[in-house]
Amino acid sequence: MQLGLAGKTALVCASTSGLGRATARALAEEGATVVVTGRSGERAKEVAGELPHAVGVGCDLVADGGAERLLTAAREAVGDLDILVLNGPGPAPGPARAIDTAGVAQAIATLVTPQEILVRGTLPAMVEKGWGRILSISSTSVQAPLPNLSLSNLGRAALAGYLKTLAAEVAAHGVTVNSLLPGRIATPRARQIDEAAAQRTGQSLDEVEAASKATIPAGRYGDPAEFGAVAAFLCSTQAAYVTGSALRCDGGMVPTLLRGQRVHPDSPRREQRSRMSHIPVTDTAADARAGRSPELPPAAIRRTALAGMIGTTIEWYDFYIYGLAAALVFGTEFFPDFSPAAGTLAAFGTFAVGFIARPLGGVIFGHFGDRVGRKNALMLTLFLMGAATVIVGLLPGYRTIGIWAPILLVTLRFLQGFAVGGEWGGAVTMVVESSPRDRRGFYGSLPQMGVPLGLVLSSTVFAVVSTLPDDDLLAWGWRIPFLLSIVLIAVGLFLRSRITETQTFAQVKAAGRARKVPAMEAFRHHGKAIALTVGMYVSAGVPFYIVSVFVLSYGSSHLGLSRSVLLTGMLIAAVAEALTVPWFGALSDKLGRRPVFLGAAAFTAVLAFPFFWLLATGQTGLAWLAMLLALAVAHAGMYAPTAALYAELFPADVRYTGTSIGYQLGGVVAGFVPLVAGALVDAADGASWPIASIWAGAALIGLVCALIVRESRGREPHAEPDR
Numbered sequence: 101m102q103l104g105l106a107g108k109t110a111l112v113c114a115s116t117s118g119l120g121r122a123t124a125r126a127l128a129e130e131g132a133t134v135v136v137t138g139r140s141g142e143r144a145k146e147v148a149g150e151l152p153h154a155v156g157v158g159c160d161l162v163a164d165g166g167a168e169r170l171l172t173a174a175r176e177a178v179g180d181l182d183i184l185v186l187n188g189p190g191p192a193p194g195p196a197r198a199i200d201t202a203g204v205a206q207a208i209a210t211l212v213t214p215q216e217i218l219v220r221g222t223l224p225a226m227v228e229k230g231w232g233r234i235l236s237i238s239s240t241s242v243q244a245p246l247p248n249l250s251l252s253n254l255g256r257a258a259l260a261g262y263l264k265t266l267a268a269e270v271a272a273h274g275v276t277v278n279s280l281l282p283g284r285i286a287t288p289r290a291r292q293i294d295e296a297a298a299q300r301t302g303q304s305l306d307e308v309e310a311a312s313k314a315t316i317p318a319g320r321y322g323d324p325a326e327f328g329a330v331a332a333f334l335c336s337t338q339a340a341y342v343t344g345s346a347l348r349c350d351g352g353m354v355p356t357l358l359r360g361q362r363v364h365p366d367s368p369r370r371e372q373r374s375r376m377s378h379i380p381v382t383d384t385a386a387d388a389r390a391g392r393s394p395e396l397p398p399a400a401i402r403r404t405a406l407a408g409m410i411g412t413t414i415e416w417y418d419f420y421i422y423g424l425a426a427a428l429v430f431g432t433e434f435f436p437d438f439s440p441a442a443g444t445l446a447a448f449g450t451f452a453v454g455f456i457a458r459p460l461g462g463v464i465f466g467h468f469g470d471r472v473g474r475k476n477a478l479m480l481t482l483f484l485m486g487a488a489t490v491i492v493g494l495l496p497g498y499r500t501i502g503i504w505a506p507i508l509l510v511t512l513r514f515l516q517g518f519a520v521g522g523e524w525g526g527a528v529t530m531v532v533e534s535s536p537r538d539r540r541g542f543y544g545s546l547p548q549m550g551v552p553l554g555l556v557l558s559s560t561v562f563a564v565v566s567t568l569p570d571d572d573l574l575a576w577g578w579r580i581p582f583l584l585s586i587v588l589i590a591v592g593l594f595l596r597s598r599i600t601e602t603q604t605f606a607q608v609k610a611a612g613r614a615r616k617v618p619a620m621e622a623f624r625h626h627g628k629a630i631a632l633t634v635g636m637y638v639s640a641g642v643p644f645y646i647v648s649v650f651v652l653s654y655g656s657s658h659l660g661l662s663r664s665v666l667l668t669g670m671l672i673a674a675v676a677e678a679l680t681v682p683w684f685g686a687l688s689d690k691l692g693r694r695p696v697f698l699g700a701a702a703f704t705a706v707l708a709f710p711f712f713w714l715l716a717t718g719q720t721g722l723a724w725l726a727m728l729l730a731l732a733v734a735h736a737g738m739y740a741p742t743a744a745l746y747a748e749l750f751p752a753d754v755r756y757t758g759t760s761i762g763y764q765l766g767g768v769v770a771g772f773v774p775l776v777a778g779a780l781v782d783a784a785d786g787a788s789w790p791i792a793s794i795w796a797g798a799a800l801i802g803l804v805c806a807l808i809v810r811e812s813r814g815r816e817p818h819a820e821p822d823r
Contacts, residue, residue: 103336106131110183110335111174113161113218116143119237120187122328128154130332132183135174137161167217180225183335186215186236219266223275230609232275233335236263237327267600274606278334280327404534404602405546407595408527411482412550413557414585414592415523418489418516420558420648421581422454429578433497434506453510454517455771458764461521463619466757469526470608470618473601474756478526479593484519486589488512493582525746525760532747533602533755538689541813544743545685551739552677552731555648557588559671566663604752618757622750629749630762632805636745637766639701639802640738643708643795645770647673647730650777650791651715658786660718669724676732684740692813693745697806700737705799707734712788738802748812770798 105127115124116138128134128151136148141158148156155177159170174181219234226232267277298304461481469477492512498505527547535543561581568577608614615621622630648670655661688696707729714726750758773794780790 103130103332105183105332105336108132108182109135109178109180110185111135111137111170111181111218111222112185113137113170113187115185115187116140116147119324119327119331120185121147122324123185123187123237123331124154124328125151126325126328126332127183127185127335128152130336132335133178135177137170137174161214167214167221171218171221180229181222182226182229182231183233183235184218184222185331185335186218186234223270226275227270227273230274230612232270234263234266234275234277235331235334236279237331273609280331280334401534401536401543404599405531405543407599408531408547409549409553410595411478411592412524412527412547413553414550414588415482415485415520416551416554417557417588418485418554418585419454419520420555421489421562421585422492422513422516425578425581426649429574430509433574433578434509454513454520455768457514457517458521458767458771459761461518462525462760462764463521463757464518465522466525466622466754466760467618469522469529469756469760470754471614471616474526474530474605475596475599475601477522477756478530479596481519481521481523481526482589482592482596485516485523486585486592488515488519489582489585490589493579493585521764522760524763525756525758528743528747528759529756530599530602532744533604533752539686540744540748541688541693541741542682542686544747545682545688545740548685548739548743549678549681551644552674552681552736555674556671556678559667559674563664563667563671566667608752613753615753618754619761622754622758622761626750626754626758630758630765632809633742633746633749633759633762634766634769635805636697636738636742636802636809637763638769639704639799639805640735640742641766641770642773642798643704643730644735644739645773646777646791646795647711647727647735650773651727653778654781654788654791655715655723658781659715661715661720661723665720665723669720669727672724673727673731676728677736680732680736681740684737685744688741688744688813692811693741693748694806694809694811696741697738697745698803700734701799701803701806704734704738705796705803708796708799709789709792711795712792716788745809745812749809 108131110124110127110132112120112124112127112134114120115134115136121136124134124136124147132153134148134151134154136144136151136154136156137159138144138147138156139158139160141156143156144158145156148154157170157173157177159173160166161170215236222234223232226234263277263279270277298307465477465481492509495508495512496505501508524547527550528544531547532540532544558581561584565573565577565580652663652666652670655666656663684696684700711726711730714722717723746759746762747755773791777791777794780794781787784790
């Protein structure tokens with residue numbers, strides 16, 4: 101194999117025998133300079149003498165100060181380490197040693213500490229270089245010196261938890277952390293441990309071996325050399341980005357891995373699936389040679405897409421319930437001294453305030469997302485959005501606190517919009533950067549499903565509370581949807597906490613390409629891309645906000661349609677759009693982003709006036725048909741491909757910022773449409789032609805922008821787009 105390890109330095113703990121020795125041999129044979137360690141310095145030097153590019157160091161890792169002494173000796177021998185392989189001693193063979201009470205505290209204190217000391221001692225140099233591999237092959241983490249007591253499982257669990265936390269912290273610095281757990285490997289040490297277990301339990305050796313073999317499927321036994329090959333693979337430049345997880349190594353698996361095949365839990369080959377626990381391994385070197393970004397395993401891609409979709413669903417649920425409340429309740433609750441029409445306009449004015457805050461949120465959160473990391477920025481956007489929404493549900497009305505009620509409402513609305521400004525760009529960036537090149541349209545459209553799904557949730561909840569008597573609805577019923585969001589926010593935060601940064605962002609950080617001020621870079625060098633994203637958002641956003649916000653008020657006040665009919669139609673259309681969005685996203689993977697968007701924009705322009713004609717009939721079925729065409733076809737066809745399209749228009753170092761600014765500036769225009777529409781319709785004595793004209797004009801703007809933009813399908817996420 102050629103794993104790119106020539107010139108690398110590696111420290112392999114407890115490597116004078118067993119799996120540690122096999123790992124050290126495999127690394128040395130690949131050209132790495134290996135530090136062989138063991139309690140006996142003579143034995144370590146003897147084993148090192150059998151290997152090319154190796155030195156031996158004697159050190160008792162679990163002794164006081166052992167880890168520090170080992171690090172010092174390793175640095176003196178080979179310099180800073182590129183690879184650290186953690187390996188711990190197993191249970192002592194033979195009769196257990198007696199130990200005093202003080203020994204119990206010492207045993208517990210050293211349970212994980214030596215491994216942590218080794219990691220902390222080697223990590224700074226790895227981070228500074230932008231490359232490093234930490235691999236744990238420990239079956240146990242501390243010798244168990246207590247009578248009839250094994251700390252093996254506890255120590256392994258503690259070490260695994262530490263490594264998992266560490267993996268997320270160092271992923272952006274080019275350092276990967278993995279854990280390779282052996283299956284039943286035929287080593288002298290394994291025999292020795294079985295003999296000790298037989299002596300301790302009184303069982304025969306055959307009984308102990310049979311019980312041990314029962315934990316591994318029959319015929320899945322490997323040898324040390326095979327294990328070492330997998331360990332070397334995970335320490336190499338070809339290693340998969342499998343942070344904080346465990347790969348079970350059983351016999352017969354290595355040749356499959358090293359041929360570069362995609363082996364993952366969803367593989368149709370049952371034999372492969374049974375050999376893996378839950379972590380896939382991919383050959384990223386092949387991707388690098390082909391000029392592609394390394395692909396994540398399918399399970400990791402789905403997990404990231406789900407976190408993006410659920411997060412945006414929660415975000416848009418919060419956003420929509422405010423819009424619905426603005427149309428139905430806020431005029432009388434917070435602006436009671438106004439006329440009904442003026443009160444509705446004032447309520448929509450507070451709704452538009454959130455859109456003004458969105459570009460600012462895009463700049464601020466984009467800055468941190470492009471410099472520090474996408475994940476942390478997304479956690480904060482979701483939290484801020486949820487906190488502001490819950491507080492709105494607790495806010496007293498005008499009759500209770502007077503002028504402070506609308507002032508606080510506007511302030512909270514601004515905070516909600518500020519958080520929304522950083523949400524969409526970050527979610528889309530993470531998903532698209534994590535997706536396979538030929539399916540970015542599909543996976544990128546999954547966060548877009550958050551829009552109709554959030555609308556479904558909000559419409560459902562408001563449909564329920566709308567059944568309340570008007571007095572109860574105005575008094576307390578409208579608060580229920582806002583307060584319920586606290587549960588959804590907790591779920592969203594939990595899901596997002598379980599994803600890691602993208603490889604694309606890690607490469608930006610490792611290469612030192614993070615921009616000092618991403619917003620300035622985006623406007624200076626990618627202004628055309630920002631302008632095009634603004635125009636394309638306007639074409640989709642204006643009709644959408646007309647249907648989802650303005651029509652609720654216009655239909656009931658001017659067309660005689662009941663509030664429940666409008667909400668039910670909205671719900672039906674949103675459910676349909678949740679199905680058509682991923683279909684249009686997948687279609688953009690086959691036909692391209694531009695053709696799908698162009699077709700949908702043309703249809704949207706044609707639909708503008710017929711939409712209001714259908715509503716004006718006053719018939720429930722035709723009103724529902726109008727909403728269905730507007731959301732599930734027109735809006736979905738434009739909105740679905742834009743996630744991948746926007747992300748592919750910007751380079752990785754300003755992608756979060758660029759997509760957020762373009763999207764949110766377009767949102768400012770769309771956000772004022774309900775306010776402008778209300779004023780124009782009142783001026784036209786209730787006629788719909790002014791708002792239909794705005795709808796058609798917005799669609800034509802998007803059509804022109806889509807004709808100008810270049811097709812981005814297949815473009816690599818790290819590539820420099822055309823300016």
